[in-house]
Amino acid sequence: MDIYLVEAMINGVLLGGVLALLALGLNLIFGVIDVVWIAYADIVMCGMYLIYLLYAGLGWPLLAACAVAIIASAAFGILVHLLIIEPILGSAPINQLLATGGLLFFLQSFATLLFGTDFRNLGIRLPIIELGDIYISYARLMAFAVALIGAVALYLFLKRTFIGTAIRAIAQDRDIIGLMGADQRRIYLFTSMIGGGLAGLAACLLALQYDVHPFIGNTFGPLIFMICVLGGLGDMIGGFVAAFVISQIIAIGGYYANTELSYVLAFTFFIVLMFVRPRGILSR
Amino acid sequence: MTMHPALLAAGLAFLVAPLFAAGPYVMHLLIQILLWGFVYTAWSMMGRFGFVSLGHGAFMGLGAYVPALLWNYYGVTPWLGIPLGVALAVLLGVVIGYPCFRLKVIGHYFALVTLALSQVVLLTIVAARDITGGSLGLTQRAAGFSWYALQFPDKRYFYVIALVMWLGGLAIWRAIDRGIGRQVLDAVSEDEEAAAAIGIDVLREKLRVTVVSAALTALGGAIFGQYLMYLNPETVSGIAVSLQIVFAAIVGGMYAMLGPTVGGLLTISLNEGLRVAFGTNFIGAANTIYGILLVLCIIFMPRGILGLAERLAPRRPRTKTVAAE
Numbered sequence: 001m002d003i004y005l006v007e008a009m010i011n012g013v014l015l016g017g018v019l020a021l022l023a024l025g026l027n028l029i030f031g032v033i034d035v036v037w038i039a040y041a042d043i044v045m046c047g048m049y050l051i052y053l054l055y056a057g058l059g060w061p062l063l064a065a066c067a068v069a070i071i072a073s074a075a076f077g078i079l080v081h082l083l084i085i086e087p088i089l090g091s092a093p094i095n096q097l098l099a100t101g102g103l104l105f106f107l108q109s110f111a112t113l114l115f116g117t118d119f120r121n122l123g124i125r126l127p128i129i130e131l132g133d134i135y136i137s138y139a140r141l142m143a144f145a146v147a148l149i150g151a152v153a154l155y156l157f158l159k160r161t162f163i164g165t166a167i168r169a170i171a172q173d174r175d176i177i178g179l180m181g182a183d184q185r186r187i188y189l190f191t192s193m194i195g196g197g198l199a200g201l202a203a204c205l206l207a208l209q210y211d212v213h214p215f216i217g218n219t220f221g222p223l224i225f226m227i228c229v230l231g232g233l234g235d236m237i238g239g240f241v242a243a244f245v246i247s248q249i250i251a252i253g254g255y256y257a258n259t260e261l262s263y264v265l266a267f268t269f270f271i272v273l274m275f276v277r278p279r280g281i282l283s284r
Numbered sequence: 285m286t287m288h289p290a291l292l293a294a295g296l297a298f299l300v301a302p303l304f305a306a307g308p309y310v311m312h313l314l315i316q317i318l319l320w321g322f323v324y325t326a327w328s329m330m331g332r333f334g335f336v337s338l339g340h341g342a343f344m345g346l347g348a349y350v351p352a353l354l355w356n357y358y359g360v361t362p363w364l365g366i367p368l369g370v371a372l373a374v375l376l377g378v379v380i381g382y383p384c385f386r387l388k389v390i391g392h393y394f395a396l397v398t399l400a401l402s403q404v405v406l407l408t409i410v411a412a413r414d415i416t417g418g419s420l421g422l423t424q425r426a427a428g429f430s431w432y433a434l435q436f437p438d439k440r441y442f443y444v445i446a447l448v449m450w451l452g453g454l455a456i457w458r459a460i461d462r463g464i465g466r467q468v469l470d471a472v473s474e475d476e477e478a479a480a481a482i483g484i485d486v487l488r489e490k491l492r493v494t495v496v497s498a499a500l501t502a503l504g505g506a507i508f509g510q511y512l513m514y515l516n517p518e519t520v521s522g523i524a525v526s527l528q529i530v531f532a533a534i535v536g537g538m539y540a541m542l543g544p545t546v547g548g549l550l551t552i553s554l555n556e557g558l559r560v561a562f563g564t565n566f567i568g569a570a571n572t573i574y575g576i577l578l579v580l581c582i583i584f585m586p587r588g589i590l591g592l593a594e595r596l597a598p599r600r601p602r603t604k605t606v607a608a609e
Contacts, residue, residue: 007344030392036392036395036396038527042447070328082577084583087583088582088583090585091586092391092586093391093392094334094336094391094395095582095586097336097392097395098336098530098531098578098582099578099579099582099583100530100531101578102531102575102576102577102578102579102581102582103570103575103576103579104527104575105527105531105571105574105578106571106572106574106576106579107575108571108575109570109571109574109575110572112571130288132432137411142529154438209590213341218522218523218524221523222399222400222403222523225396225399226396226400229393229396257411257412260407260408260410260411261408261411263403263407264403264404264407264408264411267400267401267403267404267407268400268404270397271380271397271400271404272398273390274393274397275383275384275387275389276391278387278393278567
């Protein structure tokens, strides 16, 4: 096999980790609150700018900047739920999707207002690992590892804790959960907080690899919705599989053709699979 | 609903007046409002029956790029190119619509599938950059004043074209409203199974409205291209355009015939107003306010401005200024 193809595939796996983490956050919100945050990727963008501001602008240590970004994103998640989703929880789900679409416009243009459309980066150059002729970026490897740890931690949280169990229960039956003595509103807020926090974590991982600009959300935002739906609602393992399938399509497509065509391929794959397996990639 | 003849005449005079009175800048704004109003109206034909499509950027992109490419590379007149672009958009609409309706892909899922569709068209245009110019955009080969090339340096020609298209769009809206289709589609959006049970061919009705909506959107994109003489994938296709269409239609009110046009009027004047007020130093200021307004609109008046006006009107029939609230 071609060595560059192997390299592309390895990079695909590494990208898949971060995408899986993001899809997980979105899936949680989608599954529990039944809302699509179409601005989810733009919350990541805000997180990346915050890290840039604290690290490159104010000279904070990187880890502190990352921690603040995660906390701020989690708080932002709560705000999104309180200010935008909660007032219209009762209306048609598509209205909720569109309301967060307004948020998307707001965040993108607000970022443009503050930072302009320049590409900014942290100025960190992490080493590159050589394995024979294969080059792997250390930043990507680390992102992959952290994303995996984050996903496993979330999995354990949902399985082992009381509130995690309540979150899973509410995703199964929204109406009955009140009778079981769980506070629906608190669970929604908690879920939004975790969703926002995961976006913040993804922001830390992406800030090390990519330059940030106001419209970066548009490049991978649609991808994570596809992954989330492909995986199947509430199906965390399905979401994981879907993330790696999509990232491999992009990596291999990018190797044989070019980046845009590989995305075209991924989106077409999504549309076709929606028709073949509407309940998710692992459904029977 | 019949209109008083005097009112009709006044309306027509109002629409024709800019031909004699408006300067190029006002004319440019009016053409944009009419063309976007037309596209928003086309979108709402689907949207008001509960199919919220985020894929109309795809139809617009096809409608705009097909005639432009044919003209630039083969000298094919837009009179052939535009119908071809529209036909391709219709085909795409059916290819996506048929399985969606068949398999009952609705709500969020319909929105996301159509979102993927608009990404596919956008990225294909960008990927074929050797032909389409990619993200740098595409300029039509200029031919001066030409009916054959459908190029008119004088804006008034495009004003008339846009006006005729817009009126045509409203006429089609009326036709759908008056025909059996309206009741059928209302029934379908209320309760699909019940509608099917009383013998409605749900699939056919949905496809029909999809085809009309896609065709008109593509036509709007085509005329836009002819008017601006410059195409950019980000401005005619993709997620941003698709969302813009949805928002304007919702803000104006997608359930009323003139709602989408009001949305166009509002968003374009807002954009221009903010641009003038803030100058170009504050790129993004307009969209910041725009975004906030959208969120507020959806929370406080999900039926849009005209929807709100309609709801208030019967209660206070004497108030003439309800639309301003």
